Amino acid sequence: MQVKSRSSEYDVCIVGSGAGGGMSAYALTKAGAKVVMLEAGAEWYASKNSKMLVPAYASPRRGASSTRKPFGEFDACDGGWDIEDEPYTVASGSKFRWWRARMLGGRTNHWGRISLRFGPDDFKGGTKDGMSADWPISYSDVAPYYDRIDDLIGVFGSHEGMPNNPDGKFLPPPKPRCYELLVKKAADKLAVKCIPSRLSILTQAKPGRQACHYCGQCGRGCATKSNFSSPDVLIAPALATGNLTLITNAMAREVTIGKDGLATGVTYIDKHTGEDRHVRAKVVVLAASACESARILLNSKSSAFPQGLGNSSGRVGKGLTDTTGTDVAGFIPAMADHVPHNEDGVGGMHVYMPWWLDNAKLDFPRGYHIEVWGGLSQPEYGALGGIQNYPGGGGYGTQLKADYRKYYGAQIGFSGRGEMLPNENSYCELDPTVVDRWGIPVLRFHWEFTDHEYNQIRHMQQTFRALIAEMGGTVRSPMPTREEGYGIAAGGQIIHELGCTQMGSDPNKSVLDANCRAHDCRNLFVADGGPFVTQADKNPTWTILALAWRTSDYITQQRKAGAL
């Protein structure tokens, strides 16, 4: 195979442009490094390409979802669980779905902007309950980076002084929507802690970025850069330094190795021409997503590293987890016959429930948080379905039309997002026979939940049903049974895959050291969800950003010291 190499050598090659890649590019280019970034998808900036404020009826499909846009056609993210030409396999008996974003900014174009810091206990799960390994770092190692990210990117929230849900440098939170006040009241009655949400959406302007205008459409990408996405907030400033070379439609295949066992660069496929190309770099940072980075390492086989690069421990692909999830929605009679008003708010909930109980008194070891949704959302494709489940019972004609008006927006839903414990039966590896469109061996997933997760999901279901009952509402769906996993979302469905290149102090049991550097290769780093030792009852993005910035600072120090 002909491999064309770019003649110049970069200081750093970053694979991926999402939270980890964008953050690394920002920090490293600001520090003066010459960086090349490989992105498997196309260039995309919300500030230029957003479908913000397009009414549903302006599109022929009125916002309907598709394979490539599972969250609706206006959604910013070009990606999905099934991507043409890029298969993956799942071992028999396992259920797992692998989301990939294929665009500049990766999943930062998709996420809910829920920006929660991991707490002190989340880094020391082993010490707390012995159910998982401790991280080789502590909250105090990451806290300064959380502070810097809060300042740079922006996050709103409220100061609550909760030990394991640390406060940040918050912008003021928006007032709750009226139905969220109802939720707060019910939560208080049931002693479920309910506080203002913490989202990376600007309630006050930052340089070059406007304050939020409350259209509720963060998911479409923000034309005024009022929320966080990697391209507008991190990559554009990195490009402005003149130190960043961006190569899009570049599908990374493997990290190349020199005779000295050090990384020399990355081989990728130019998706436009199908040709193999190579970029040379003194340092390689993988930020392609937890599983994709593992795939690249496993495919980086050489005589020095026959099991793949960074894999002398055999741990690449291991320790894979996703956030647990389940949802319950209910009809709230008090919300019928709504008072017409603009309830859009920010693109997400204005209140949420952080984990509020003590696991020592429960039959599951780790917690979850609760997300809230409902109310007067934009009527798009699929609007007002299932009217037969409302008190009118269905029907047609004048009476039905009155019912649609009466019950529009009279719904509240809760989504639980919890911590899954790593287990030895949940991991990914290379499929021995299947390759993608470019001949790159694909991943095969193995997946298993245990009672730790099932019991937690049951608790979510019971809590959500109690909250809905407290508001005088009714839930249509019966409580799911144990056989139905209590309604647990399949692995990968919540799109928070973590692990696969976990950090640790023992090179025999972990892939990376405490700086997210490969034990086996001192100029190779991982800056996505891969290094996470455990999940938490929090979304991972803010911690991916913090770790990536911390790792970038380490790379900068090492470069200055002449060690890289």
Added chain:
Amino acid sequence: MNEHEEVPGDAAGAPDLPGRRDALRVIGLAPIFAALGWDTAGVERATRFVASLPAAEAAYVPKFFTTREWRTVRLLADYVIPRDDRSGSATDAKAPEFVDFMMLDETTGDDGRLAMRGGLAWLDTESRHRFGTSFAGATDAQRRLVLDDIAWPKKATPAMSTGVAFFTRFRDAIASAFYSSAIGWKDLQYVGNVFNPNWNGCPETATQKLGVSYAEYDAALAAQRGT
């Protein structure tokens, strides 16, 4: 309701409704009026009149539905959502056109397409059994007899389960089409999807209706924090 007029037999082609003829007349005469000079009010009146007319059946050629199915779909759509004093009907909002378009979309799938065709066929069969004519050929009262048996799943008899399944699906499709249209948004009094930088919570009329208040919320948070 013009759209619910009886259609004799199963004759193909669009019925030439009075509304449609009027529309053609207005459009046809437009150049003459123009030559005489339009005043603003006159233009607005004419525009409103034309816009208020039911969409002409012949103007749209369905891509998924057959001519025969199309007539039934349009009839049935306006039984689901008729015109009333607040808004137009399903056909006014071109709901059938949108349903026809989405039937061929990837979201519908082969099962969904088959269920729609089969359901429409079931409706005609049921109508023939009862009245000796297709659903479109039946009288308004006859059609309502069938709809009354399939539109309320909890009240329907087990013998009607096929019809219930079809009508539930059809009603959802028409509701989705109607309420995602501009007419539907107005009908629901949806006032979002705008640049709204001064948003500062919901109005008091809305919080009062739910029996909640921002003062109570602030007090609850303060109590929770022990401040």
